[in-house]
Amino acid sequence: MTDTAPLAGQLLAWYDRNHRSMPWRVPPADRQAGVVPDPYRVWLSEVMLQQTTVAAVRDYFRRFTALWPTVADLAAARDEDVMAEWAGLGYYARARNLLKCARAVVADHGGQFPSRLEVLRQLPGIGPYTAAAVAAIAFDRPETVVDGNVERVMARLHAVETPLPTVKPRLTELAAALTPKDRPGDYAQAVMDLGATICTPRSPVCGLCPWMADCAGRAAGIAASLPRKLAKPAKPVRHGQIWIATRPGDGAILLEQRPDSGLLGGMAGFPSTGWDGTDLPAPLRAEWQTVGEVRHTFTHFHLILTVLAAETMASPLRGQFQPRSSFSPASLPTVMRKAWSLIA
DNA sequence: TAGACGTGGCT
DNA sequence: TAGCCAAGTCT
Numbered sequence: 577m578t579d580t581a582p583l584a585g586q587l588l589a590w591y592d593r594n595h596r597s598m599p600w601r602v603p604p605a606d607r608q609a610g611v612v613p614d615p616y617r618v619w620l621s622e623v624m625l626q627q628t629t630v631a632a633v634r635d636y637f638r639r640f641t642a643l644w645p646t647v648a649d650l651a652a653a654r655d656e657d658v659m660a661e662w663a664g665l666g667y668y669a670r671a672r673n674l675l676k677c678a679r680a681v682v683a684d685h686g687g688q689f690p691s692r693l694e695v696l697r698q699l700p701g702i703g704p705y706t707a708a709a710v711a712a713i714a715f716d717r718p719e720t721v722v723d724g725n726v727e728r729v730m731a732r733l734h735a736v737e738t739p740l741p742t743v744k745p746r747l748t749e750l751a752a753a754l755t756p757k758d759r760p761g762d763y764a765q766a767v768m769d770l771g772a773t774i775c776t777p778r779s780p781v782c783g784l785c786p787w788m789a790d791c792a793g794r795a796a797g798i799a800a801s802l803p804r805k806l807a808k809p810a811k812p813v814r815h816g817q818i819w820i821a822t823r824p825g826d827g828a829i830l831l832e833q834r835p836d837s838g839l840l841g842g843m844a845g846f847p848s849t850g851w852d853g854t855d856l857p858a859p860l861r862a863e864w865q866t867v868g869e870v871r872h873t874f875t876h877f878h879l880i881l882t883v884l885a886a887e888t889m890a891s892p893l894r895g896q897f898q899p900r901s902s903f904s905p906a907s908l909p910t911v912m913r914k915a916w917s918l919i920a
Numbered sequence: 921t922a923g924a925c926g927t928g929g930c931t
Numbered sequence: 932t933a934g935c936c937a938a939g940t941c942t
Contacts, residue, residue: 622938626938627927627936627938627939628926628927628939629936629937664927665926666926668925669924669940669941673940705939709938723937724938725938764938771938777936808934838924839924875927876923876925911927
């Protein structure tokens with residue numbers, strides 16, 4: 577250890593012993609031996625990990641990097657292929673911005689990710705967190721990552737009782753004050769690992785924490801109750817209808833591309849009414865049969881969807897029939913897969 | 921600036 | 932079960 581402050585040093589020592597293996601991660605020993613992370617893989621993993629668990633991301637990351645090994649490959653991909661590969665991971669604006677960002681890196685940065693925070697921050701889908709994560713992890717620059725883990729760790733370490741989101745700027749300051757100049761990339765991953773495995777939201781394992789002796793929240797006996805958060809508004813229940821039309825003979829299925837903005841933006845799906853009271857007509861005339869009901873909860877509302885099905889040769893007013901052979905429910909958002917499962 | 925934006929796992 | 936929670940960003 578060189579000029580690293582004591583707390584950062586303790587955490588890095590813990591990380592060296594306890595780091596978790598992930599497909600996008602360069603282990604600390606390899607990094608110190610001179611292995612340099614691939615900024616493309618760091619960026620891709622960080623975008624996938626936004627509001628998403630490591631377990632959910634692993635297979636998506638492997639598929640994306642197998643299909644598109646470099647940012648230039650991704651930039652050259654077809655939009656619908658990328659959206660289909662992202663299906664099921666959620667927050668689909670991330671996939672749209674992923675493509676925009678890849679194309680901007682190729683068009684404006686010679687296919688090389690920029691290393692400076694301010695430049696990264698200008699790219700689509702890269703906010704304060706992801707810019708800091710790429711700068712720190714991919715380029716070992718002393719930037720401070722502040723995600724939900726870091727907020728929680730800082731709130732507890734300093735016994736901050738003011739609720740989120742009000743207190744976020746203060747927690748950011750506290751996190752910045754601890755960020756070392758030495759090994760900032762490993763340090764960024766270490767604080768997040770600490771939050772993910774030791775300083776967990778419920779039942780933190782304080783006895784195993786490298787910062788146990790310095791933790792004001794633990795000393796005050798309030799660690800597990802931090803960070804405080806303002807109450808969230810209740811989710812309303814919304815209703816809608818969705819139509820699954822199949823064509824007799826070849827079994828083609830009626831799908832439509834959703835608008836680029838809004839819920840499930842840019843994704844393929846079965847035609848439906850709006851889910852906010854908007855009353856759209858069926859996509860074609862047919863003998864519709866109610867086949868069941870789908871319940872799905874989005875971030876801000878519960879949805880109850882009546883699923884109607886029909887076989888018809890009629891021409892659709894919207895959407896287009898897709899050959900059965902090229903239809904894969906895996907390329908649809910989860911709520912659409914649920915509807916499909918009622919007739920499949 | 922507060923609300924929109926997915927999903928699956930855990931308690 | 933119903934709610935909370937996850938390596939946030941955009942508008």
